[in-house]
Amino acid sequence: MNAPRVIDVRGLRYRYPDGTLALDGVDFHLCAGECVALFGANGSGKTTFALHLNGLLVGEGSVRVCGVPLAASVSAGDLALVRSKVGLVFQDSDDQLFLPTVLEDVAFGPANLGLTPEEAAARAKVALEQTGMAGALHRAPYHLSSGEKRRVALAGVLAMQPEVLVLDEPTTALDPPGQRDLIALLRTLPQAKLLVTHDTSFAAALATRAVFFERGRVAGEGGLPEIVNRFHWSR
Amino acid sequence: MRSAARETWIVERWSRGSSPLHSLDARAKLAALAVYLLAIASTSAWTQAAVAGYAVILSAALAASRLPVPALLARAALILPFSATFALITWLSGDATRALALVEKSFLSGLAVLVVIAATPLTDLARALEAFRVPRSLVLVIQFLYRYLFVVADQAHRMRMAAACRQGIRRNARPRFHAAAGAVGVLFARSWERADGIYRAMAARGFHGTFPALAPTRFRTVDGVFLCGFALAALAVRLML
Amino acid sequence: MHIPDGFLTTPVWATLDAIAIPAVAWTARRAQSELESPDDRRIPLLGVMGAFVFAAQMINFPVGLGTSGHLVGGTLLAITLGPAAAVVVMTAILILQALIFQDGGLVVLGANVLNMAVVGVLAGYLPYRLAGRGKARSAAIFLGGFCSVAASASLALAELLVSGVPMARQLLWFSAGLFLVSGVIEGAITAAATRAIEGMNPLWIREARPARPVTIAVAVLGAAGLLAAGIAVASSAPDALQALLPGSKNAGIPEGRLTKIVLGLAAMILLYAACVIAGRRIARQRSA
Incomplete structure (x- = not known):
């Protein structure tokens, strides 16, 4: 594939403070516009890996995001740049939606980028439009359904206009129509996507390539159906 | 209650x-x-x-x-x-x-x-x-408290239900007291992890230490x-x- | 025990508000350095732990005779978040309770904050601060829970008495017994919950630093203050209060409500000063 690599990871190792080795030499790349699925058993290091892509965790090895290297010594400016490039959508939307109203919450990211409140609100409205939540501007996050929360969380990330979307278990707590809507929505988004998930049919609807994690290492990589077959990764 | x-x-x-x-x-x-x-x-x-x-x-x-x-x-x-x-x-x-x-x-x-x-x-x-010049950190704590009251209370409620399902007819107070202490412990752990998750999600969206002031x-x-x-x-x- | 509006007389609530406001402002600043965070980074933690205390009160602990108790939380917060942060969280809880649940009034918020957030947390933390290492650790946590609830409740009762809510002597003994029991329940719950939390992650419990002689002296002073409050509670009759100050009758202090108010307030200010000094001392040693 000739598209530029937006994420390029080589030999990433990470050990938790309690001594557990979570990542043990991971090589990975994601090209612009590509959609990749990340599979692996519970505890194989998928979420830990996702947190590295945004500089929330920093391990040994090299992580480059849109050409910017992420190391322990990364400058505050570069870190802010990376965080605006990589949008991380967390597994539990309640973690992400902490402000009292939907509009404020979605505008939180753009405001952190240094935009004025008006600009941030304008961007938030566009993002909410994109995810079909424009009608919920002044609602409180805890009055939303799981599907709506997921859409607002996604809007909160899109409002930062990232180049990469990393979605951690995006289908958790979504009913089948909600999953269908999410697939349709993600198809319309031009960003490169990494789907961290157990849901193979969801991944198959979006991703062509898949990476399989085992005990903190990449155990296999290739076409999605091939990986699913090789690791018996279906029900 | x-x-x-x-x-x-x-x-x-x-x-x-x-x-x-x-x-x-x-x-x-x-x-x-x-x-x-x-x-x-x-x-x-x-x-x-x-x-x-x-x-x-x-x-x-x-x-x-x-x-x-x-x-x-x-x-x-x-x-x-x-x-x-x-x-x-x-x-x-x-x-x-x-x-x-x-x-x-x-x-x-x-x-x-x-x-x-x-x-x-x-x-x-x-x-x-x-x-009215109430310390900003206190106002923020109140807002977070209010926001997560529902989330944590839901968790507590589910734990109560689960405990009630398995309680049976045991009348002895001592083990039940310890079970309740365990429940408080689990709730504490979940809350602490929730706070970590919130902080991570905030940092992922570029939070660098101060909350934007509310528009007057x-x-x-x-x-x-x-x-x-x-x-x-x-x-x-x-x-x- | 949340005091509603209308129960305290003007001098009492005004004094307590005047004390509570700077105290909370000071601890709010203090809390940030305690959490080693110069900015808003730890605010979510404080908010969520406040929600935790609210939710933990839904969990019933069987305490015999078919009744159940629940966690109050001041001590548990103090030994997990640190005393200043715990004061902030408890204050936030009290404000929300007053606003949304009409649990406690707004004009008397200062009184409730002093009783439950400031004194409740500091009284609960002191035993742990003094004996939180070594063999007596569990006992210190239990005692903390006990002191926290007993001190808050006695202080609230003292404020009501000073405000002239009349109470028969038998009723006072009954209340004192009630406070003792609630204190024991809170102590037992706090100790058991601490064990459970520690079992999951020992780092969640803050380590008690070794106590210095000054801290011990302050603790003794604080205990004396609490005792004074206790005596004030046990003596609704002004003559008993005056007996505390030898010769005051001969000195010609007029009997009645005014005397009671002045003496009660003096006792409370003394107690408060003891607590503030203790808190300051603890904070300084922590940051040292």
Whole structure:
């Protein structure tokens, strides 16, 4: 594939403070516009890996995001740049939606980028439009359904206009129509996507390539159906 | 046992109405409430005429709020068990006037707070508290507390259900006490991890240490008129009745 | 025990508000350095732990005779978040309770904050601060829970008495017994919950630093203050209060409400000063 690599990871190792080795030499790349699925058993290091892509965790090895290297010594400016490039959508939307109203919450990211409140609100409205939540501007996050929360969380990330979307278990707590809507929505988004998930049919609807994690290492990589077959990764 | 989440929910629903009282600036409402409460609290010679006066003022606010009066009165009556206990003690010791005053004062004050809170969304309230120089960190903690009250209470509720399902007919208190301690421990762990998750999600969206200040709202003439009118009425009752 | 509006006389609530406001402002600043965070980074933690205390009160602990108790939380917060942060969280809880649940009044918020957030947390933390290392650790946590609830409740009762809410002597003994029982329940719950939390992650419990002689002296002073409050509670009759100050009758202090108010307030200010000094001391040693 000739598209530029937006994420390029080589030999990433990470050990938790309690001594557990979570990542043990991971090589990975994601090209612009590509959609990749990340599979692996519970505890194989998928979420830990996702947190590295945004500089929330920093391990040994090299992580480059849109050409910017992420190391322990990364400058505050570069870190802010990376965080605006990589949008991380967390597994539990309640973690992400902490402000009292939907509009404020979605505008939180753009405001952190240094935009004025008006600009941030304008961007938030566009993002909410994109995810079909424009009608919920002044609602409180805890009055939303799981599907709506997921859409607002996604809007909160899109409002930062990232180049990469990393979605951690995006289908958790979504009913089948909600999953269908999410697939349709993600198809319309031009960003490169990494789907961290157990849901193979969801991944198959979006991703062509898949990476399989085992005990903190990449155990296999290739076409999605091939990986699913090789690791018996279906029900 | 009172369900904190359910009661918060009701007030929350009330606060999203659109009455004249709802549309007033939160600062005006809070300041008016403060004057009203201080007037009641500083009255030492409590007369039934004063009660009537304060009640009339509150009724006007209540009418302007278009809130369901019986439900509101019932909610405010939650104060009564505490007040009534002490009132009874006072009455038994021979001071019937004072007993009545305790109940009336606490009920009127509680109802006044409830009317204002039920007519003001918490975001506006937080903004007003900040405008009144309440420490910002405290206002933020209150907002986070309120936001996650539902989430954590839901967790606690599910744990209660799960425990009730498996409790069976065991009557021995000791193991149940330890099971409850374990539940508190798990709830603590979940809350701590929740806080870590929130912080991570905030950092992922570029949070670098300070929350954006809330945009100030405009204090209109109508807010000023309301504040002056309400405060003057309360002062008039305080000084004349 | 949340005091509603209308129960305290003007001098009492005004004094307590005047004390509570700067105390909370000071601890709010203090809390940030305690959490080693110069900015808003730890705010979510404080908020969520406040929600935790609310929710933990839904969990019933069987305490015999078919009744159940629940966690109050001041001590548990103090030994997990640190005393200043715990004061901030408890204050936030009290404000929300006053606003949304009409649990406690707004004019008397200062009184409730002093009783439950400031004294409740500091009294709960001191035993742990003094004996939180070594063999007596569990006992210190239990004692903390006990002191926290007993001190808050006695202080609230003292404020009511000073405000002239009349109470028969038998009723006072009954209340004192009630406080003792609630204190024991809170102590037992706090100790058991701490064990459970520690079992999951020992880092969640803050380590108690070794106590210095000054801290011990302050603790003794604080205990004396609490005792004074207790005596004030046990003596609704002004003569007993006056007996505390030898010769005060001869000195011609007029009997009655005024004396009671002045003496009660003096006792409370003394107690408060003891607590503030203790808190300051603890904070300084922590940051040292």
